[in-house]
Amino acid sequence: MFLVAQMSFAQKATITWYTDINEATAVAKKESKPMMLFFTGSDWCGWCVRLQNEVFKTPEFEAWAKENVILVELDFPRSKPQTEAIKTQNRNLQQQFGVRGYPTCWFVRPEKMSDGKSNLVQIGPKGYEAGGPVNWINGANTMLKAN
Numbered sequence: 806m807f808l809v810a811q812m813s814f815a816q817k818a819t820i821t822w823y824t825d826i827n828e829a830t831a832v833a834k835k836e837s838k839p840m841m842l843f844f845t846g847s848d849w850c851g852w853c854v855r856l857q858n859e860v861f862k863t864p865e866f867e868a869w870a871k872e873n874v875i876l877v878e879l880d881f882p883r884s885k886p887q888t889e890a891i892k893t894q895n896r897n898l899q900q901q902f903g904v905r906g907y908p909t910c911w912f913v914r915p916e917k918m919s920d921g922k923s924n925l926v927q928i929g930p931k932g933y934e935a936g937g938p939v940n941w942i943n944g945a946n947t948m949l950k951a952n
Contacts, residue, residue, distance in 0.1 A: 819867050819868075819871055820867050820870050820871050820876060821876065822843075822876045822877070822878045823875065823876065823877045823878070824877070824878055824879075824880070824891060825891075825894070826877060826879075826894055826898065829875050829876075829877045830915045830923050830925075832875050833875040833914075833915050834915050834917070834923075836875065838873065838874055838875050839873075839874055839875070839912050839913060839914045839928060839949060840874060840875045840876075840877055840912070840913050840914070840915065840925070841870070841874040841875070841876050841877065841910055841911075841912055841945075842877045842879055842898065842902070842910065842911040842912075842913060843861075843876065843877065843878050843879065843908065843909075843910050844879045844881070844895075844898075844899060844902075844904045844907055844908065844909040844910070844911070845857075845878060845879070845880050845881065845907055845908050846880070846881045846882065846883070846907045847878075847880045847882050847885065848882045848883055848884050848885050849882070849883045849884075850907045850908065852907065852908055852932075852933050853907050853908040855933065856908045856932075856933045859937055859938070860937065860938045860941045860942075863937075863938040865938040865939060865942065866938045866941070866942065869938075869942045869945075873945075873946075873949065874912070874949075879894075879895045879898055879899070880895065881895060881899070881907070901925075902927070902930075906932070908932055908933055909930055909931075909932050910930065910931045910932065910945075911927065911928075911929070911930050911931075912927075912928035912929055912930075912931070912945070912948060912949060912952075913925040913926060913927055913928055914926045914928060914952075928948060928949065928952040929948045929951075929952070931944060931945060931948065
């Protein structure tokens, strides 16, 4: 029984959600993958929780994400503690991408500028979509392949 629980945990821990945009950008560049920025209100937004439960916490999404994107959670909680650096980073990205509602996902590609800094090139936004993980993934793939 212990072995089964251990395997189950290992299977669920196959994807990483970054919270530091600089760390995520470095990984995305290294792996030549786009990033998925997930703007959420994790402890108060019902649609955010629904998107996570219906899509992001499924084996289908986890397998897709591991192969196709670098995941970044940009959280705007009401009760969960965050460092000032993370709060500032998330607010700046929220303004940069014009996020007005949650959940919102932005697909972006990190691009190195001539001055050595990184720019996040917008691919497109995506929010909650009914139909489960396959429907959501198909929409994301369509957007990613078009860019």
